[in-house]
Amino acid sequence: MNAIVESITKEYNNHILEVSTSQNETYLTVKKEIIMKMCDHLYHHLDIPLVCIFATDERKEEGSFKIHYVFSVDREDAFIILRIDIDGKNPRYPSITNKVAAANWYEREIQDMFGLIPVGHPDPRRLMNFEDWPAGVHPLRKDFDIKTKPPRIKGEYAYRRVEGEGVYEIPVGPVHAGVIEPGHFRFSVAGEPIINLEIRHFYTHKGVEKLFENISLDKAVFLAERISGDNSVAHAVAFCQAMEKIAGMDIPPRAKHIRTILLELERIYNHIGDIAGIATDVAFSFGAAHANKLKEDVLQLNERITGSRLLRGMNTIGGVRRDIGSKKDEILVSLSVIQRDFRKLMGLLFSTPSLMDRIETTGRIYNDIAKGLHVVGPVGRASGIDRDTRRDHPYAAYREFNFKVPVSKAGDVHARTIIRGDEVCESIALIEQALWSLPEGEIRIKADDIPDGNALGYCEAPRGETIYWIRTCGNKIERCKVRDPSFCNWLSIEYAVLDNIVPDFPIINKSLSLSYSGNDM
Amino acid sequence: MLEILIKTIKTGCQTTKYPDVPEAAPEGFRGMPQLLSDKCTFCGECVRVCPPGVITITEKNNEKTLALSYCGCIFCARCEEVCQSDAVKLTQEYELASLTKEDLVTIIRRKL
Ligand code: SF4
Numbered sequence: 001m002n003a004i005v006e007s008i009t010k011e012y013n014n015h016i017l018e019v020s021t022s023q024n025e026t027y028l029t030v031k032k033e034i035i036m037k038m039c040d041h042l043y044h045h046l047d048i049p050l051v052c053i054f055a056t057d058e059r060k061e062e063g064s065f066k067i068h069y070v071f072s073v074d075r076e077d078a079f080i081i082l083r084i085d086i087d088g089k090n091p092r093y094p095s096i097t098n099k100v101a102a103a104n105w106y107e108r109e110i111q112d113m114f115g116l117i118p119v120g121h122p123d124p125r126r127l128m129n130f131e132d133w134p135a136g137v138h139p140l141r142k143d144f145d146i147k148t149k150p151p152r153i154k155g156e157y158a159y160r161r162v163e164g165e166g167v168y169e170i171p172v173g174p175v176h177a178g179v180i181e182p183g184h185f186r187f188s189v190a191g192e193p194i195i196n197l198e199i200r201h202f203y204t205h206k207g208v209e210k211l212f213e214n215i216s217l218d219k220a221v222f223l224a225e226r227i228s229g230d231n232s233v234a235h236a237v238a239f240c241q242a243m244e245k246i247a248g249m250d251i252p253p254r255a256k257h258i259r260t261i262l263l264e265l266e267r268i269y270n271h272i273g274d275i276a277g278i279a280t281d282v283a284f285s286f287g288a289a290h291a292n293k294l295k296e297d298v299l300q301l302n303e304r305i306t307g308s309r310l311l312r313g314m315n316t317i318g319g320v321r322r323d324i325g326s327k328k329d330e331i332l333v334s335l336s337v338i339q340r341d342f343r344k345l346m347g348l349l350f351s352t353p354s355l356m357d358r359i360e361t362t363g364r365i366y367n368d369i370a371k372g373l374h375v376v377g378p379v380g381r382a383s384g385i386d387r388d389t390r391r392d393h394p395y396a397a398y399r400e401f402n403f404k405v406p407v408s409k410a411g412d413v414h415a416r417t418i419i420r421g422d423e424v425c426e427s428i429a430l431i432e433q434a435l436w437s438l439p440e441g442e443i444r445i446k447a448d449d450i451p452d453g454n455a456l457g458y459c460e461a462p463r464g465e466t467i468y469w470i471r472t473c474g475n476k477i478e479r480c481k482v483r484d485p486s487f488c489n490w491l492s493i494e495y496a497v498l499d500n501i502v503p504d505f506p507i508i509n510k511s512l513s514l515s516y517s518g519n520d521m
Numbered sequence: 522m523l524e525i526l527i528k529t530i531k532t533g534c535q536t537t538k539y540p541d542v543p544e545a546a547p548e549g550f551r552g553m554p555q556l557l558s559d560k561c562t563f564c565g566e567c568v569r570v571c572p573p574g575v576i577t578i579t580e581k582n583n584e585k586t587l588a589l590s591y592c593g594c595i596f597c598a599r600c601e602e603v604c605q606s607d608a609v610k611l612t613q614e615y616e617l618a619s620l621t622k623e624d625l626v627t628i629i630r631r632k633l
Pocket residue numbers: 560561562563564565566567568587603604605606607608609
């Protein structure tokens with residue numbers, strides 16, 4: 001870690017204004033003119049992924065806005081955070097999207113939420129504030145009151161157009177056929193193959209980050225739990241870990257084990273559900289029914305051990321709220337039955353030609369695209385990105401256990417299905433290890449007062465790397481940035497569908513398992 | 522094909538007769554919270570901690586009223602956790618569908 005920081009401080013010596021370190025996070029305040037060069041250097045030359053960009057409004061304390069670029073040094077379990085100051089009177093800064101494509105949505109988000117303009121952004125359209133939202137109103141600025149109801153105005157959104165002989169446009173959504181959340185997909189097709197897709201989201205943007213700033217600490221974890229319904233545990237754990245890091249708190253070992261078990265149970269039911277979805281979308285209803293049955297078995301197990309099918313209400317700052325140690329045998333027995341059935345099911349799925357026909361080579365995301373967009377989680381791993389927060393930045397009790405991180409290079413629906421299947425088996429093995437070595441003792445420690453400070457909380461949700469950055473002040477949340485994995489992965493669908501036929505879109509979409517709710521925060 | 526057939530027969534019927542035959546939620550289930558008027562001291566602690574703020578306490582005409590609405594309850598059991606008098610408990614009840622909002626409120630009162 002020191003070596004990397006040293007090398008960049010040497011190289012950019014004249015441009016670095018301040019260096020500070022807290023635990024595994026190194027903050028470098030740099031001049032804004034150099035930011036594009038530094039990000040490019042870290043991302044492309046040192047191969048350090050950019051995992052989040054967010055802004056803070058510190059005009060009151062420091063007289064400026066700040067933008068933070070979070071880089072994850074996976075090899076050394078560390079983070080480098082570049083920080084630039086932006087004067088409130090001239091809220092402009094150089095965009096890095098032309099060099100680092102992964103910055104695209106973050107910069108547009110900051111433009112909408114804070115009114116800071118990324119100069120040179122290739123697509124400066126609005127992202128979250130829709131066209132009926134008045135100009136100059138930026139909800140995450142500190143002087144924007146949460147009760148404000150801005151008037152609606154008239155405006156229009158310009159979609160990219162693909163024109164040519166025989167090119168048709170197919171608009172889908174935002175209202176869909178099933179009970180799912182809203183999102184707009186605009187396909188351009190030439191015959192059957194898709195030649196372009198543009199997605200538009202954020203129809204249900206709820207202002208979660210603003211809500212965090214207006215809620216007391218003990219209630220905030222319940223809000224985090226509800227950001228993305230089926231990734232409840234992951235969000236709650238990432239939130240709690242950030243808080244515990246700020247407080248310098250080491251939670252009891254038993255709580256760490258229980259968190260690990262909950263996180264893995266969540267991964268199991270999500271992955272099996274996704275596999276069921278893929279089977280449904282290729283009309284292999286037999287496989288879908290069996291996978292759904294297995295998912296239901298896991299949900300009922302969840303309910304029996306925690307009282308909640310989606311494992312909610314279990315995490316709290318300082319540990320967990322319920323002990324599940326007494327249910328050890330029940331969990332082990334249920335999981336061994338589920339594992340046996342699951343293995344059989346996967347064997348059956350992969351030996352069914354009508355299914356394989358549809359998923360092999362479908363929806364390919366090439367490694368360079370996945371890297372460029374910073375695709376995370378099982379989708380990234382299916383495209384050859386060997387990253388997993390559990391291994392690279394171990395949290396909860398993961399340091400103590402052995403597990404493999406399955407990776408594949410193929411990048412198609414088939415690869416994503418295999419990765420999920422393998423991860424389910426790894427998760428079951430992890431739960432077994434955690435239960436066998438479950439330490440005795442407390443499950444939570446008191447955490448009434450959290451000191452002022454800031455820290456990153458991170459976690460590998462079923463969908464991938466989930467990141468929180470929280471700053472507390474006076475026992476309140478001053479800023480809470482949430483980065484859900486779907487925010488990184490949604491754009492990859494625009495590439496995955498290219499050259500595929502329209503009827504394969506649902507399978508590709510399912511195999512990417514993208515959350516609207518986690519994205520439209 | 523044969524494999525699928527065998528598996529189907531082996532798995533058998535998986536659906537249950539619910540709602541014709543009621544199904545009890547397991548022990549420890551976080552269901553509808555219940556207020557116990559004889560135990561409650563109207564201290565207001567549950568009101569303070571409830572994340573969605575669905576418990577309210579009011580005082581009028583020398584009478585204290587504690588009302589809990591299930592419409593927004595997230596079944597987090599914070600109320601149960603903080604109550605010193607065991608006056609609020611989460612039950613195993615989960616069938617909460619109703620035609621009116623009024624059905625979804627439980628109220629206890631105490632004359633001062
Ligand atoms: S239910 Fe318990 S916490 Fe709530 S007012 Fe009554 S005694 Fe106090």
